[in-house]
Amino acid sequence: MQKELLIKSMDYFVGQLDKLMKDMGKTGVPGCQSKDYVYVADGGNDWTDGFFAGEMNLAYEYTGNEKYKLAALKQVEILKDRIEKKFAVDHHDMGFLYSPSCIAAYDLYDNEDAKQAAIMAADNLLLRYREKGQFLQAWGPVDDNPENYRFIIDCLINLPLLYRVSDLTGDTKYKDIAEKHFRTASKYVVREDFSTNHTYYFNIEDGSPIKGVTVQGYADDSMWARGQAWAIYGMALNYRYLKDESIFEIYDGVTKAYIEHLPKDNVPFWDMVFTDGDDQPRDTSSAAIAVCGILEMEKYHPNETFRKKAEEVLESLLTKYTTEKLPYSNGFLTDSMFNRNAGHKPECSTWGDYYVMEAVYRMLNPNWKIYW
Numbered sequence: 001m002q003k004e005l006l007i008k009s010m011d012y013f014v015g016q017l018d019k020l021m022k023d024m025g026k027t028g029v030p031g032c033q034s035k036d037y038v039y040v041a042d043g044g045n046d047w048t049d050g051f052f053a054g055e056m057n058l059a060y061e062y063t064g065n066e067k068y069k070l071a072a073l074k075q076v077e078i079l080k081d082r083i084e085k086k087f088a089v090d091h092h093d094m095g096f097l098y099s100p101s102c103i104a105a106y107d108l109y110d111n112e113d114a115k116q117a118a119i120m121a122a123d124n125l126l127l128r129y130r131e132k133g134q135f136l137q138a139w140g141p142v143d144d145n146p147e148n149y150r151f152i153i154d155c156l157i158n159l160p161l162l163y164r165v166s167d168l169t170g171d172t173k174y175k176d177i178a179e180k181h182f183r184t185a186s187k188y189v190v191r192e193d194f195s196t197n198h199t200y201y202f203n204i205e206d207g208s209p210i211k212g213v214t215v216q217g218y219a220d221d222s223m224w225a226r227g228q229a230w231a232i233y234g235m236a237l238n239y240r241y242l243k244d245e246s247i248f249e250i251y252d253g254v255t256k257a258y259i260e261h262l263p264k265d266n267v268p269f270w271d272m273v274f275t276d277g278d279d280q281p282r283d284t285s286s287a288a289i290a291v292c293g294i295l296e297m298e299k300y301h302p303n304e305t306f307r308k309k310a311e312e313v314l315e316s317l318l319t320k321y322t323t324e325k326l327p328y329s330n331g332f333l334t335d336s337m338f339n340r341n342a343g344h345k346p347e348c349s350t351w352g353d354y355y356v357m358e359a360v361y362r363m364l365n366p367n368w369k370i371y372w
């Protein structure tokens, strides 16, 4: 892939981040998705609030400019306060919140507050472990309501926080729970054809498996594009920590299924049941996540076909789906789809923007020490 395109894109993303930081002021955090391609600050209560700091950390690594480090450390303060106060943390997304922000800030700047915040977030995540069924409950209170007794595929990306906190504290309880959740997820979330379920229910009385159900996909048995990308990156990240080669078969399967369902321009529709000719929105964030997953797994289990496709997908994102063409935007990528079933429109998303920046930075720096 052309280095000029990667550098031009990284420069563009850093410029957009400058606009976003200016628009957010000193303490604002962008909402999880833009409105008409412009982010405004929200109440700092989203599952996505760690990605803003993640972008700052990548910008710091790319430019060496201290202003990004200072801004990222401000976000660490905000996120530490949030976990101390237990504000809007009654869900499983502790990894999305605390890995690109606090794990990264500890690794990059040796910041003790960031380390403490990451440990508190991991402790909070462990509270969601359900022994009957052996999984981390995604949403809702950890109570006796069977409606909440399920995990979701996205949680694969929350597990690296637990592996890292075991390393930081020397306490294996975090990684033990992560591995239990991972084994359960691998068994129930991946179907025989290597498409994936979005969410999976268990019987609250005895922990027996019940069924896969979608929330953000088109149908219970379809392939929600972002879920399939979480599976690709999730397999790669869990392999990184578990080093269990049986993960390769699942990774190969979910990645092949993803690639086979891509339309001509290599950026998936929001659900992969749709293809060229369907009048449906895409999900660029899914594409960015899948590229990061393929680049991560390439370190342990290289595959030329996957690598070539990852480059084609990224090139399509960088040449057809950036916000460059818009009169004003403080985001990076157009056409990210949060939840079509909730009536959302194509927008920028903080996670789509973060992951495309990570993908480009990975391409430029194959030895990058990851935040996950």
Ligand code: GLY
Residues within 6 Å of the ligand: 154, 216, 226, 338
């Ligand atoms: N983790 C939530 C989503 O992918 O929309």
